[in-house]
Amino acid sequence: MNILIKKATILHQSSEFHLSLKDILICDGIISQIQDEISHEDAKIISGNKLYCFIGLCDIGTHTGEPGNEHRETIDTLTKSALSGGYTALAVFPNNKPVTQTKADISFLANHSDRNGVSIYPIGALSKDSKGIDIAEYMDMKSGGAIAFSDGLKSVQDTGLLGRALQYASTIDVAIIHHPNDNYLSAGGEMHEGEMSTSLGMRGIPDIAELHMVQRDILLNAYQDSQIIEHAISSARSVEAIRQAKNEQNNIQATVAYMNLLFTDSDLYDFESNLKVSPVLRSEADKQHLIEGINDDTVSAIVSNHTPLDEESKNLEFPYATPGATGLETCLSACFTYLSEKIAFPTLVHKLTMAPRLLLNLEIPEIAVGVKADLCIFDAGVSWMCTKDKMASKSANNPFIGKELKGKVIATIIG
Numbered sequence: 557m558n559i560l561i562k563k564a565t566i567l568h569q570s571s572e573f574h575l576s577l578k579d580i581l582i583c584d585g586i587i588s589q590i591q592d593e594i595s596h597e598d599a600k601i602i603s604g605n606k607l608y609c610f611i612g613l614c615d616i617g618t619h620t621g622e623p624g625n626e627h628r629e630t631i632d633t634l635t636k637s638a639l640s641g642g643y644t645a646l647a648v649f650p651n652n653k654p655v656t657q658t659k660a661d662i663s664f665l666a667n668h669s670d671r672n673g674v675s676i677y678p679i680g681a682l683s684k685d686s687k688g689i690d691i692a693e694y695m696d697m698k699s700g701g702a703i704a705f706s707d708g709l710k711s712v713q714d715t716g717l718l719g720r721a722l723q724y725a726s727t728i729d730v731a732i733i734h735h736p737n738d739n740y741l742s743a744g745g746e747m748h749e750g751e752m753s754t755s756l757g758m759r760g761i762p763d764i765a766e767l768h769m770v771q772r773d774i775l776l777n778a779y780q781d782s783q784i785i786e787h788a789i790s791s792a793r794s795v796e797a798i799r800q801a802k803n804e805q806n807n808i809q810a811t812v813a814y815m816n817l818l819f820t821d822s823d824l825y826d827f828e829s830n831l832k833v834s835p836v837l838r839s840e841a842d843k844q845h846l847i848e849g850i851n852d853d854t855v856s857a858i859v860s861n862h863t864p865l866d867e868e869s870k871n872l873e874f875p876y877a878t879p880g881a882t883g884l885e886t887c888l889s890a891c892f893t894y895l896s897e898k899i900a901f902p903t904l905v906h907k908l909t910m911a912p913r914l915l916l917n918l919e920i921p922e923i924a925v926g927v928k929a930d931l932c933i934f935d936a937g938v939s940w941m942c943t944k945d946k947m948a949s950k951s952a953n954n955p956f957i958g959k960e961l962k963g964k965v966i967a968t969i970i971g
Contacts, residue, residue: 749763942954
């Protein structure tokens with residue numbers, strides 16, 4: 557099959573065509589021409605109002621649903637959701653049933669790589685059964701294809717365990733991905749601790765619950781001379797702590813969930829359960845510092861925090877709803893809609909495409925003649941209504957359903 561993309565601005569910091577407006581011809585999955593003007597009689601034409609072409613997005617910490625929660629998401633619906641949102645690579649968390657913690661578990665997910673063309677990269681459990689008590693078998697999982705180790709959104713409370721995990725992972729050159737949260741300080745909390753939580757009469761989670769763990773992890777990472785990724789940070793003070801650590805040559809990295817760049821605790825005034833997420837939405841000041849962290853590279857990557865949940869888990873009163881929202885299909889458009897005046901679009905694209913791959917030492921696709929296509933085509937000149945029936949995910953816990961978004965992925969092309 558031949559595909560001709562007409563008049564698209566290429567975004568790829570390592571490409572000679574970066575920021576250039578070009579036609580791109582793809583023949584049988586291979587980029588065959590990149591020119592100012594291309595004609596081809598037998599090609600499917602992709603055109604639009606204001607097209608951008610960049611490599612497929614890469615997500616860190618996607619929740620798969622399968623195995624164990626297929627009623628929420630299957631690998632088939634997950635990868636279709638990914639394609640709909642422009643993603644071609646997913647590094648998936650181990651929080652399944654059973655927990656992804658053996659070579660066989662890793663192989664199960666790795667064998668589904670390239671389902672619908674999307675590459676799946678398994679993240680193995682940091683601790684056995686992700687209970688935070690005993691360390692898992694890293695070497696065994698790495699031999700099966702694990703690219704990192706994490707307990708997902710379960711924070712490791714045992715400092716000694718995390719220290720041993722960092723030491724073990726560093727010997728096999730694999731990163732630890734850790735979501736920082738002090739379970740004792742956050743116990744019983746439903747949202748960010750602040751004026752809004754007081755106003756709504758809900759127990760809050762103070763930012764120190766995150767900061768305390770970030771500071772601990774910075775010290776551990778320096779002590780073990782290892783590589784840790786602080787996953788989905790949410791507070792201004794965490795950004796500042798990581799910025800200072802990086803200035804001191806600490807090999808620490810950080811990601812942020814896209815919803816923490818778009819919403820704040822004030823958006824919970826009507827108890828919208830689809831905005832109940834983990835980490836919690838914090839204050840406007842926290843949000844602005846996260847955006848600053850993206851712009852100055854303190855925060856390395858933006859993640860979708862894709863967490864599919866069934867109706868029984870989300871269609872409840874706010875205190876009883878399970879935290880989480882789907883994100884693969886709306887992340888890029890929502891970021892473009894809400895952040896276009898705060899984060900330059902090339903920077904936004906980098907944080908969603910190349911940066912996650914760099915964090916995990918994954919191969920970065922090229923945009924060049926003769927290479928396999930791994931492309932997202934985004935039309936910044938259109939708006940669309942996000943509706944449940946148009947979404948590929950099996951779950952509908954998404955706060956953008958019923959809302960209009962600007963910019964749309966019109967094609968995801970994988971050779």
